[in-house]
Amino acid sequence: MDILSPVLGQLARRAGAALRHPLLAPLVNEHVVDFYARHLHPQLSMRQVIARVTARQAASADAVTLHLVPNYLWRGFRAGQHVTLTVEIDGVRHHRVYSLSAANADDVQITVKRQPGGLVSNYLLDQVYDGDYLQISPAFGDFVLPEPAPQKLLLIGAGSGMTPLLALAEALLQMPDYTGQVLVLNYGRSHEETLFHSRLLRLKTLHPNLRVVYGLTAEGVSEGELSGRFCARHLDELLADAAEWQVMACGPQGLVDSVKALWAERAYPLAPLTESFTPLAVPQATAEQQPVALTFRLAGRAVTGNNQQPLLQQAEAAGLQPASGCRMG
Incomplete structure (x- = not known):
C-alpha cells in the first residue's frame, strides 16, 4: 500500500x-x-x-x-x-x-x-x-546544537552513539555561511563495525572544514587513525587548542564518563554536552522490602508493589505494557 x-x-x-x-x-x-x-x-x-x-x-x-x-x-x-x-x-x-x-x-x-x-x-x-x-513517537530530547552555533565543534562517538552525532554534524555544516571547524572522532572495534563510512566521506567532500578521525579498539590502525579507547593522549594528538572547542559526546557510559572526567580535570571552560545509550545500573536495594501502593491512572489499575523492583518491571508484572525507553537491543 x-x-x-x-x-x-x-x-x-x-x-x-x-x-x-x-x-x-x-x-x-x-x-x-x-x-x-x-x-x-x-x-x-x-x-x-x-x-x-x-x-x-x-x-x-x-x-x-x-x-x-x-x-x-x-x-x-x-x-x-x-x-x-x-x-x-x-x-x-x-x-x-x-x-x-x-x-x-x-x-x-x-x-x-x-x-x-x-x-x-x-x-x-x-x-x-x-x-x-x-x-x-514524536521526536524528543535536548541533545541538540547549542546556540549560537559553535565555531569549533568536537563530536566524539562510539557504536550507536554516532547516530545523533552524524545528524548534528550535517545540521551544523549545512547552515548558511557556516565557516567554523568540525572534528568527528568515530570509535569502534574495527573498520567494519564503525558506522557511516560512506556518508562521512561524502560529507567531507562537500565540506572541507570537516575532519573525521577513526579510533579502533580491536584491530591495527593505519596512519592518521587512533588506537584504543578515547583518552587524553588522543585529544592532545589532535587538538592543541582543545580548551576552545565545544565537545559533544555520545556512546557507552564509559566513553561519556572519560570525556567528562578529562574536561573536569583540565577545567576547560566549555562543559561537555553528552548523552549515553547505556541504561544506568539500578543500585542494589539495601532497605528492607516494604509494600507500596501503586496506582496506574491511565490504565485504571491499583496494585500493591514494593520498594525494591524498578517500576517498569512491576507494571509489566501487573499485566500492563507501558511505553518505555529503558531497554536496549
Missing part, C-alpha cells in the same frame, strides 16, 4: 481533532477508532505516528539505516533528538529508543545496530523491509 496522501492526511487530522473535542471526547474510544481506521490505510490514526519504511541502507557490517515517511501526526524534529519505536513481536509490544540519524527534515531516518541477543534490533535488521510500517 502507498504512503498516505497529503489530502487524506489533512482530512484525517481534521476528523481526529473533531473527535477530540471536549463534547465528543468522552464518547470516543481512540483505540477502537484506530482499529477500524487501519483497515482503510495503515497510517490512519487519531493518536499515533505511523511511518512507512521507504528504503534500507547499510550503515556498517552490522547496522542498517531505515528511511521513514511518517503520517500527518509527525511534527518534525531537531538534529540530535530521538524517537521511541514500538514493534509487535509474537504478540508482545516492545519499545526502544533510537536517535534520528540525519538532519534533513524531509528525510526521517533511524540507524539500527545489531545487538547480540537483542530482540528488537535483530527483528528490525532481519524482518523489516521497504513497505512495512512502524509506530514511532
Whole structure:
C-alpha cells in the first residue's frame, strides 16, 4: 500500500481533532477508532505516528539505516533528538529508543545496530523491509546544537552513539555561511563495525572544514587513525587548542564518563554536552522490602508493589505494557 496522501492526511487530522473535542471526547474510544481506521490505510490514526519504511541502507557490517515517511501526526524534529519505536513481536509490544540519524527534515531516518541477543534490533535488521510500517513517537530530547552555533565543534562517538552525532554534524555544516571547524572522532572495534563510512566521506567532500578521525579498539590502525579507547593522549594528538572547542559526546557510559572526567580535570571552560545509550545500573536495594501502593491512572489499575523492583518491571508484572525507553537491543 502507498504512503498516505497529503489530502487524506489533512482530512484525517481534521476528523481526529473533531473527535477530540471536549463534547465528543468522552464518547470516543481512540483505540477502537484506530482499529477500524487501519483497515482503510495503515497510517490512519487519531493518536499515533505511523511511518512507512521507504528504503534500507547499510550503515556498517552490522547496522542498517531505515528511511521513514511518517503520517500527518509527525511534527518534525531537531538534529540530535530521538524517537521511541514500538514493534509487535509474537504478540508482545516492545519499545526502544533510537536517535534520528540525519538532519534533513524531509528525510526521517533511524540507524539500527545489531545487538547480540537483542530482540528488537535483530527483528528490525532481519524482518523489516521497504513497505512495512512502524509506530514511532514524536521526536524528543535536548541533545541538540547549542546556540549560537559553535565555531569549533568536537563530536566524539562510539557504536550507536554516532547516530545523533552524524545528524548534528550535517545540521551544523549545512547552515548558511557556516565557516567554523568540525572534528568527528568515530570509535569502534574495527573498520567494519564503525558506522557511516560512506556518508562521512561524502560529507567531507562537500565540506572541507570537516575532519573525521577513526579510533579502533580491536584491530591495527593505519596512519592518521587512533588506537584504543578515547583518552587524553588522543585529544592532545589532535587538538592543541582543545580548551576552545565545544565537545559533544555520545556512546557507552564509559566513553561519556572519560570525556567528562578529562574536561573536569583540565577545567576547560566549555562543559561537555553528552548523552549515553547505556541504561544506568539500578543500585542494589539495601532497605528492607516494604509494600507500596501503586496506582496506574491511565490504565485504571491499583496494585500493591514494593520498594525494591524498578517500576517498569512491576507494571509489566501487573499485566500492563507501558511505553518505555529503558531497554536496549
